[in-house]
Amino acid sequence: MTTSLTREMLISQDHSEVRVAIAENKQLVELYIERAKRSVVGNIYLGKVTDVLPGMQAAFVDIGLEKNAYLYVDDLRIEGAQVTGKPHKRQISSYLQVGQSVMVQVVKDAMGTKGARVTMELSIPGRFLVFMPYSSRRAVSKKISQQQREHLLELMEANLPEGLGAIARTAAKEATPEDILADIEFLTRVWSRVNKQSLSVMAPDILYTEVDLAMRCVRDIFSAEYTSLTIDSKQIYDKVVGLLKRSAPELLKRVNLYRSKGDQLFSRYGIEDAIALSLKREVPLPSGGSIVIDKTEALISIDVNTGSFVGRNTLEETLLKTNLEAAEEALRQLRLRDLGGIIVIDFIDMEQGESKDKLIEALRELLLRDRTRTKLVGLDSLGLVEITRKNASDGLFQLISEICPHCEGEGRRLSPLTRKIEVDRKIRNYVTGSRLQSFLFAVNDETYDIVTAAGVNLTASIKADTGKEVRLVPDHGLGLIDFKCLIEGHNPTSGETAATRFFAKR
Secondary structure, eight states: OOOOOOOEEEEOSSOOOEEOOOOOOOEEEEEEEEEEOOTTTTEEEEEEEEEEEEEEEEEEOOOSSSSSEEEEEOOOOOOTTTTTTTGGOOOOOTOOOTTTTTEEEEOOOBBTTBBOOESSOOEEEEEEEETTTTEEEEEEOOOSSSHHHHHHHHHHHHOOOOTOOOEEEEGGGGGGHHHHHHHHHHHHHHHHHHHHTTTTTTTTTTEEOOOHHHOOOHHHSTTTTEEEEEEEEEHHHHHHHHHHHHHHHGGGGEEEOOOOOSSSSHHHHHHHHHHHTTTSSEEEEETEEEEEEESSSOEEEEEEEEEOOOSOOOOOHHHHHHHHHHHHHHHHHHHHOOOOOOEEOOOOOOOOOHHHHHHHHHHHHHTTTTTOOEEEEEEESSSSEEEEEEOSOOOOOHHHOOOOTTTTTTTOOEEEEEEEHHHHHHHHHHHHHHHHEEEEEEEEEHHHHHHHHHOOOOHHHHHHHHHHHHEEOOOOOOOOEEEEEEEEOOOOTOOOOOHHHHHHHH
């Protein structure tokens, strides 16, 4: 399934947010959004321990955010020395006490009810190196050739201060020795400033702030593997040009400022449509099939359907083609939605071992494109594939959507007949329990259309059964089967009701 890959990066800014899109072969595969509330991943804080939980082998740390961060025993580092002992034998209460100040770095933003996750294993990223001030380890990205790796290791060994570690990033394969030395000097200076500040502030306080989203993506992701970087903000464009002039001037010719009085950048490249599709449960495939994505607490399941696709040759070829399309789309959606945890894909059963091998090989190639750590478990006899994927955010779906107040995340809502019956029952219970004779109720606007439709006439039915006068008005702010009594009173001798007086005043 090996195909040539064209990568592009697009950065768009408006008054509400900054968005960074990564496209492969003109298809959106990753999207990052930064609003007023920025991610704190990468920030370094001087925090204060507020609670130590031996049973969970974790501690809560106040770093000045809304929720306390949590620190696991495996992420401890005391006085510059790695915490020793096997994980199951370590006792966090032996290393941390309530009120103690600790320098920590955020590795995962707060998600749901959980606070941010932090570590005492600090790292500071540069363009070509990731600096690790509490480690003596020197390593190089596995995506760099063996010869280059040896050369980079020699450079780091010769120029890194003793006792300080670093990892050469994939971008380092394009760097000159001068670039590497400049990165070492810059990162050493940053760490010196952070360390010095930690001795002069009171916890909780921030010591190091990671750069904003646009600059972070350019620094960490943009490389010679990208054909272009298009930006629609002059302010961000100037900052990016300034960064690349210092760190990768050979990439400057690939950076473009988007100017248009017509389509917005993301609309022009089809990004907006792709974002809208990422909220859908069902995603179509090119040949007419589809995949259905369901997220539960335990795992994410993806079901593959042939749909209208019947193929031209044998059934086996049809199933293989659908499964290959599904594999590509499923893994694209995992990246785009940033879904993590256990993912189970239910492919369509195929008989031939050769077809199954082609599918597994395609999955392996597709997973290599994912910058997030993943693991593929083979195809079983039922056609199920298990993938584990690490993520560090709530994901796109949670960021740009919210739980429906009517279905509360179930994905379904009450049928029209059920809504009619429920509202009828609630209003009848209310009026029969009252000594008053006339009522004006507000109900959900959609439900109002149901209970006042031709041939239904709920109010006439209630009057016939109870002898009481009921009028209804729509209110879009109410739940599907909720109601609100606006006016109630006695029937005047003239026959005028509280409801008719209400409407007469409007």
